[in-house]
Amino acid sequence: MSAKTYPVLKDAKKRALIDTATYQKWYKQSVADPEAFWGEHGKRIDWFTPYTKVKNTSFEGKVSIKWFEDGVTNVSTNCIDRHLEKRGDQVAIIWEGDNPYDDKKITYRELYEHVCRLANVLKANGVKKGDRVTIYMPMIPEAAYAMLACARIGAVHSIVFGGFSPDALAGRIVDCSSTFVITADEGLRGGKPIPLKANTDRAIEIAKRGGVDVKSVLVVRRTGGKVNWFAERDIWYHQAVTGVKADCPAAKMKAEDPLFILYTSGSTGKPKGVLHTTGGYLVYASMTHQYVFDYHDGDIYWCTADVGWVTGHSYIVYGPLANGATTLMFEGVPTYPDAGRLWDVVDKHQVNIFYTAPTAIRALMGQGDQFVTRASRKSLRTLGSVGEPINPEAWEWYYHIVGEDRCPVVDTWWQTETGGILISPLPGATALKPGSATLPFFGVQPQLVDNEGNVLEGAADGNLCITDSWPGQMRTVYGDHERFIQTYFATYKGKYFTGDGCRRDKDGYYWITGRVDDVLNVSGHRMGTAEVESALVSHDSVAEAAVVGYPHDIKGQGIYCYVTLMAGETGSDELRKELVTHVRKEIGAIAAPDKIQFSPGLPKTRSGKIMRRILRKIAEDDFGALGDTSTLADPAVVDDLIANRQNKK
Numbered sequence: 260m261s262a263k264t265y266p267v268l269k270d271a272k273k274r275a276l277i278d279t280a281t282y283q284k285w286y287k288q289s290v291a292d293p294e295a296f297w298g299e300h301g302k303r304i305d306w307f308t309p310y311t312k313v314k315n316t317s318f319e320g321k322v323s324i325k326w327f328e329d330g331v332t333n334v335s336t337n338c339i340d341r342h343l344e345k346r347g348d349q350v351a352i353i354w355e356g357d358n359p360y361d362d363k364k365i366t367y368r369e370l371y372e373h374v375c376r377l378a379n380v381l382k383a384n385g386v387k388k389g390d391r392v393t394i395y396m397p398m399i400p401e402a403a404y405a406m407l408a409c410a411r412i413g414a415v416h417s418i419v420f421g422g423f424s425p426d427a428l429a430g431r432i433v434d435c436s437s438t439f440v441i442t443a444d445e446g447l448r449g450g451k452p453i454p455l456k457a458n459t460d461r462a463i464e465i466a467k468r469g470g471v472d473v474k475s476v477l478v479v480r481r482t483g484g485k486v487n488w489f490a491e492r493d494i495w496y497h498q499a500v501t502g503v504k505a506d507c508p509a510a511k512m513k514a515e516d517p518l519f520i521l522y523t524s525g526s527t528g529k530p531k532g533v534l535h536t537t538g539g540y541l542v543y544a545s546m547t548h549q550y551v552f553d554y555h556d557g558d559i560y561w562c563t564a565d566v567g568w569v570t571g572h573s574y575i576v577y578g579p580l581a582n583g584a585t586t587l588m589f590e591g592v593p594t595y596p597d598a599g600r601l602w603d604v605v606d607k608h609q610v611n612i613f614y615t616a617p618t619a620i621r622a623l624m625g626q627g628d629q630f631v632t633r634a635s636r637k638s639l640r641t642l643g644s645v646g647e648p649i650n651p652e653a654w655e656w657y658y659h660i661v662g663e664d665r666c667p668v669v670d671t672w673w674q675t676e677t678g679g680i681l682i683s684p685l686p687g688a689t690a691l692k693p694g695s696a697t698l699p700f701f702g703v704q705p706q707l708v709d710n711e712g713n714v715l716e717g718a719a720d721g722n723l724c725i726t727d728s729w730p731g732q733m734r735t736v737y738g739d740h741e742r743f744i745q746t747y748f749a750t751y752k753g754k755y756f757t758g759d760g761c762r763r764d765k766d767g768y769y770w771i772t773g774r775v776d777d778v779l780n781v782s783g784h785r786m787g788t789a790e791v792e793s794a795l796v797s798h799d800s801v802a803e804a805a806v807v808g809y810p811h812d813i814k815g816q817g818i819y820c821y822v823t824l825m826a827g828e829t830g831s832d833e834l835r836k837e838l839v840t841h842v843r844k845e846i847g848a849i850a851a852p853d854k855i856q857f858s859p860g861l862p863k864t865r866s867g868k869i870m871r872r873i874l875r876k877i878a879e880d881d882f883g884a885l886g887d888t889s890t891l892a893d894p895a896v897v898d899d900l901i902a903n904r905q906n907k908k
């Protein structure tokens with residue numbers, strides 16, 4: 260825990276929408292009378308029919324969360340139509356391609372036409388309000404058009420990250436029985452093509468066996484690479500959009516109608532379909548975007564996330580566009596053509612607000628300051644971080660080297676489930692402490708509890724819960740409300756449990772310490788240990804597997820796998836490679852194991868429960884402090900594990 264505090268920067272304070280006193284005043288109001296507070300701020304979006312009810316939420320019993328429930332609105336008109344009069348010719352999306360010579364700008368008027376055309380294509384192909392549309396796309400403007408076109412007609416999108424495998428894609432198609440897929444021929448990252456259409460073809464075969472028959476695939480031509488074509492099913496995007504009108508009426512959506520599903524990993528079972536709805540989500544995404552980044556009219560804003568993650572949903576597309584911002588969408592990677600790419604793009608497009616992940620910061624920090632300092636970066640004003648705890652060293656480098664001591668760093672803590680940022684500094688209001696997400700946003704009431712659920716007051720270290728609802732909160736797990744209740748509201752009755760550990764210091768600042776459940780965070784990507792384990796045991800040679808995280812300099816956490824082989828099999832480097840390939844195929848490259856230890860036995864209690872605490876310690880090469888091993892069925896297993904550990908320092 261860093262002891263340093265950086266007071267609010269003078270310039271940041273001068274231009275800020277929210278100063279310290281306003282933050283404190285609004286925060287107090289927001290928790291004292293949420294009804295009045297959100298009743299007021301809900302007006303920041305346009306409603307066809309204004310709401311008269313504001314908050315109707317309960318974390319008890321069946322758990323029910325409704326915001327602005329009798330209001331009627333549409334997300335796409337809020338992100339596009341309402342800006343046309345004033346900013347029709349303003350750039351809505353700056354697209355920066357993988358290749359630095361490839362870029363384009365899309366104005367709000369052009370965005371309107373693209374989205375309406377695509378919405379008409381969806382309708383012409385039978386997509387209706389409430390239908391689920393799967394989007395498996397590279398970072399190209401058509402991904403945003405697809406999201407907004409769904410929103411326009413009331414279809415529910417489910418974006419699957421382009422790095423996921425055909426199996427993972429198929430699982431998500433089946434779970435929400437989605438029969439319409441939007442993809443591209445290929446993606447392009449760091450000069451390498453990614454076979455999205457081929458993966459989609461494969462996924463559709465797998466989904467069919469799972470009982471879901473995909474009827475149509477809309478394909479954007481991105482690279483012109485060769486693809487297989489199924490004439491009765493596949494549709495070229497560029498052909499389809501030319502044959503339809505550039506106008507499309509927006510569906511009247513109730514505030515609680517679903518907007519999107521986004522699958523995310525938990526500690527058990529397969530990924531959950533996190534469901535977000537319309538009104539509350541947009542109010543919350545736009546409000547946090549405005550205040551957390553201190554967004555002003557005319558600012559150029561860049562979030563480097565992928566639209567396949569929640570950060571891309573809320574802070575590349577919905578939040579910024581609802582605010583009429585110019586949002587930059589980047590197709591490439593931070594190290595291509597070289598490690599100065601991000602800062603070159605900042606100069607090229609005169610970016611004012613820049614939002615990225617600690618893993619990128621750590622990777623670039625290791626490449627040397629010259630890549631940063633060769634760019635001017637004078638346009639930068641606010642820097643953001645998201646996805647995992649940022650270590651103070653990386654924070655300081657970001658603040659001093661990238662931001663030259665003149666840009667506040669907002670370390671934003673939130674989750675797929677929360678829809679938007681819950682704990683973060685505000686640039687003109689909050690003194691910063693490197694490594695701390697600082698203070699809650701308006702309406703957010705964090706609470707720390709111990710493992711027994713006792714509430715901890717003052718400076719303390721515990722499990723992070725939120726005691727009352729905020730408008731951006733997820734409403735349910737798609738198709739499984741019971742799982743929603745069990746996962747988030749059963750551990751500590753009547754509270755939303757985040758799954759994160761957290762410390763509160765004497766100033767009331769929050770320091771997220773990482774997941775306390777069996778969820779890994781690898782380069783800011785969430786992954787359940789259970790998912791990697793089930794991918795491993797689906798290999799013929801594997802009898803049993805246990806997966807834990809260990810500290811990794813760049814990724815934050817690395818993936819350490821203990822693998823017990825079938826009788827008669829022997830461990831080898833070749834088999835290790837084969838298992839890595841197998842997991843990549845099952846889930847995707849982001850799940851590739853870093854270390855594999857072949858272990859004849861796993862440390863289990865007499866009731867058969869694997870003692871992960873021990874496995875974590877050995878993976879960290881910290882086996883001097885294994886703690887109590889007396890409940891193990893066979894304590895000798897541990898000696899073998901230590902002797903053959905793969906992470907000797």
Ligand code: 6R9
Binds near residue numbers: 568676
């Ligand atoms: C937005 C996003 C959520 C998990 C979350 C926590 C970790 C995210 C963080 C952070 C410390 C931050 N996390 N932001 N930890 N400081 N600023 O990342 O959503 O992919 O669902 O991950 O990521 O552990 O619980 P998601």
